[in-house]
Amino acid sequence: MKILLAPDVYVNASVAGAGLAPAQVVDRVLGNKQLRHKTSDWVLDMTEAMLRAHPHFKQEAVGQQMKLIRDLVDVVEPEDHAGDDWGAALVAAARAANVTRVITDHPDLADKDEIDGVEFLSSDAWMIEQTIPPPPPPKKV
Numbered sequence: 001m002k003i004l005l006a007p008d009v010y011v012n013a014s015v016a017g018a019g020l021a022p023a024q025v026v027d028r029v030l031g032n033k034q035l036r037h038k039t040s041d042w043v044l045d046m047t048e049a050m051l052r053a054h055p056h057f058k059q060e061a062v063g064q065q066m067k068l069i070r071d072l073v074d075v076v077e078p079e080d081h082a083g084d085d086w087g088a089a090l091v092a093a094a095r096a097a098n099v100t101r102v103i104t105d106h107p108d109l110a111d112k113d114e115i116d117g118v119e120f121l122s123s124d125a126w127m128i129e130q131t132i133p134p135p136p137p138p139k140k141v
Contacts, residue, residue, distance in 0.1 A: 013026035014051060021124045079095075
């Protein structure tokens with residue numbers, strides 16, 4: 001799966017119920033044994049900061065959750081980017097991971113057409129896309 005997961009998807013999957021779209025996306029992506037998911041330190045650092053700030057996530061569980069995530073991903077190093085600019089940071093991470101799509105539920109980025117050639121989709125939209133069967137083969141004449 002040639003996508004990048006944004007920090008909010010990891011956090012929503014960690015906090016939300018198992019049947020919700022963010023959890024399903026993370027399960028599908030990180031559960032793929034044939035293709036390890038790539039991410040950046042920025043994504044992981046932001047994920048950890050968001051988990052630490054979340055009122056419903058136990059502080060003592062953050063380290064264990066981050067270890068689990070880190071064990072399931074490969075870290076790539078993107079070119080420098082502005083730390084607070086989610087769009088720029090995710091585009092840089094996507095380029096470093098050699099992907100053209102980012103899954104995020106960030107209200108300013110989800111389902112945005114694209115930024116610098118990188119498409120942004122919500123976890124709900126990606127899950128719907130995964131359930132649509134491929135088009136039928138063309139008819140032979």
